Amino acid sequence: MKVNPIYHQESKASARSFKLPLIVLLFNCVLAAVALLDMYSMISQVRLTAEIQYSSFLGLYVFVAAVEFVLLLFIIPGLTGGSISGERERQTLDLMLTTRMTAAGIVFGKLAAGLSTVFLLIVSSLPVLSLVFIYGGVTMPDVGLLFFCYLVTAVLVGSVGIFCSAALKRSTVATAAAYAAVLVLVAGTIVVSYLAEGFDEMTALSGSGGAVWPLYLLLCNPAVMFQSVLIRQVGSEEGLAVLTPLIMRIRDLELLGGHWWGCSVLAQIAMSGALLWAAVRQVTSRPRRKKKAAGL
Amino acid sequence: MLRIENLKKVFGKTVALDGLNMLVQDGALYGFVGPNGAGKTTTIRTIIGLLTPDEGSVAVDGVYVDQSPKKVMSKIGYVPDSFGVYDNLKVSEYMEFFAACYGITGLKARKRNETLLEQVGLYDKADFYVEGLSRGMKQRLCLARALIHNPLFLIMDEPTAGLDPRTRYEFKEILKELCAQGKTILISSHILPELSEICTDIGVVDQGRMVFEGSMEEILSQINVACPILISIAGDQSPALRILREHSQVETVTIRGDDILVGFRGDKKDETALLQRLVEAGVQIYGFMRERRNLETVFMQITDRGGEEVVLSYES
Numbered sequence: 001m002k003v004n005p006i007y008h009q010e011s012k013a014s015a016r017s018f019k020l021p022l023i024v025l026l027f028n029c030v031l032a033a034v035a036l037l038d039m040y041s042m043i044s045q046v047r048l049t050a051e052i053q054y055s056s057f058l059g060l061y062v063f064v065a066a067v068e069f070v071l072l073l074f075i076i077p078g079l080t081g082g083s084i085s086g087e088r089e090r091q092t093l094d095l096m097l098t099t100r101m102t103a104a105g106i107v108f109g110k111l112a113a114g115l116s117t118v119f120l121l122i123v124s125s126l127p128v129l130s131l132v133f134i135y136g137g138v139t140m141p142d143v144g145l146l147f148f149c150y151l152v153t154a155v156l157v158g159s160v161g162i163f164c165s166a167a168l169k170r171s172t173v174a175t176a177a178a179y180a181a182v183l184v185l186v187a188g189t190i191v192v193s194y195l196a197e198g199f200d201e202m203t204a205l206s207g208s209g210g211a212v213w214p215l216y217l218l219l220c221n222p223a224v225m226f227q228s229v230l231i232r233q234v235g236s237e238e239g240l241a242v243l244t245p246l247i248m249r250i251r252d253l254e255l256l257g258g259h260w261w262g263c264s265v266l267a268q269i270a271m272s273g274a275l276l277w278a279a280v281r282q283v284t285s286r287p288r289r290k291k292k293a294a295g296l
Numbered sequence: 297m298l299r300i301e302n303l304k305k306v307f308g309k310t311v312a313l314d315g316l317n318m319l320v321q322d323g324a325l326y327g328f329v330g331p332n333g334a335g336k337t338t339t340i341r342t343i344i345g346l347l348t349p350d351e352g353s354v355a356v357d358g359v360y361v362d363q364s365p366k367k368v369m370s371k372i373g374y375v376p377d378s379f380g381v382y383d384n385l386k387v388s389e390y391m392e393f394f395a396a397c398y399g400i401t402g403l404k405a406r407k408r409n410e411t412l413l414e415q416v417g418l419y420d421k422a423d424f425y426v427e428g429l430s431r432g433m434k435q436r437l438c439l440a441r442a443l444i445h446n447p448l449f450l451i452m453d454e455p456t457a458g459l460d461p462r463t464r465y466e467f468k469e470i471l472k473e474l475c476a477q478g479k480t481i482l483i484s485s486h487i488l489p490e491l492s493e494i495c496t497d498i499g500v501v502d503q504g505r506m507v508f509e510g511s512m513e514e515i516l517s518q519i520n521v522a523c524p525i526l527i528s529i530a531g532d533q534s535p536a537l538r539i540l541r542e543h544s545q546v547e548t549v550t551i552r553g554d555d556i557l558v559g560f561r562g563d564k565k566d567e568t569a570l571l572q573r574l575v576e577a578g579v580q581i582y583g584f585m586r587e588r589r590n591l592e593t594v595f596m597q598i599t600d601r602g603g604e605e606v607v608l609s610y611e612s
Contacts, residue, residue, distance in 0.1 A: 002399075005397050013384045
């Protein structure tokens, strides 16, 4: 089987640099510190009250998983935001396009390289997440589902980064745009949904009923998908508390026949596909005509 | 090897290529020259399929770029005006990466890399990081990279820009060697004396059009015919000026001290006749010769938009 040359080259270069071990170390240090502090606080509580609340250990799982999720949202745009624009700045993109490599090969190679780092981060965090197994309450399939959720998020956020990188010339601008796009995707859709909910309440009072369509925007929100997975797993409403009212509303309204989570995964995969397709188009058309017009 | 017909490309309001025609024969070392903004890079980027023309066609070895771009790419090796290297890779890894981009892997890739690195004099640098190479070495590495898939046609955009004289000389020698191996090479460059030393053919582009195209021999013979004759006269110049003014082949006459610079249309036979006529008129001539010009002078003459018309004038 032929390995994508870009993926192979990026993996080799990143394995050699100090950046990758540093990211893995910091990522796990943050997770471990959060987990140990949470655990310490639980044990202190036990010492004080002489009462063991096993639900707090599930709280530990939710807390660590949420911190890991947020860290991933911060790391992935940084990993992918400068990938294609970096090639453009080095002027190697044109060279690649004159080889047998296709624009799709370049885009998928870059995404795969970014995802391999994310995969490494997720796998390396397994020991910290496994702390919850000491007390039980969470099974391996639950953790597998969580990892799947991380992976879908990584593909979506990675695709956002790759698209920004393909569409914009400068790496710094592309990375900033990727962070902004992720912020809009995560926080923007929540804000819109809350505004819609407020409007809904107002119209409900006037007796005309409210619109639920803004809630469907949350299908593309990886944080909502993550929170709904956690709620399914632990049965409580812990985690990213800001999302809980929205998820409860989705549940109450039985949107999409109660298959919200599955539909959300499908929507995010479809969105990733659309972004990657757009990135391929950007790489193929090389939108630098204005510059060329000046330089000929 | 390369045939371009009526190539047109417009960027917004700027006409980059305005019906450019070009023909590069198999095995030629073609010098592609023109002032900044003439359309050289646009032409090159169109040949390698990075730009789509608005009109016209580009065929490499009989294959049209717009019909089979990847097939054309397999025939072309491209060296851009920038290095296009990865500083965090070793020389051998850089070569392996581009070999893999062309679908060449394993032992075949390794052998090809070794051969090419030896050819460009970087064999002993194979385990060095690209970051540590000098400018000249990076340019040679770029050349080796462009040859990785054994292309028939090599296109180089300003390959010797910024290199020191010794590296330029070495680079020229490598190009001559490649040409001897049967490769067709197109070089876009501003260093005209160098081009005149190594090129077999030349194409001068200006304002998106080919203003001159032909073999070096043709251009050099035209240069000589177009050069003015320098006549050095001892004593009175007026009889000479009278004869020159009346002569039908004389276009311009410029007096420079004791010398007269004569713009003269004619071959060696006509020159001999003019000299004989002057001597018979009693003009004391102690010097009579065509001024020597080089490719640079011709380039300046061809691309000088203000001096396209030849006017018969008598200047002193």
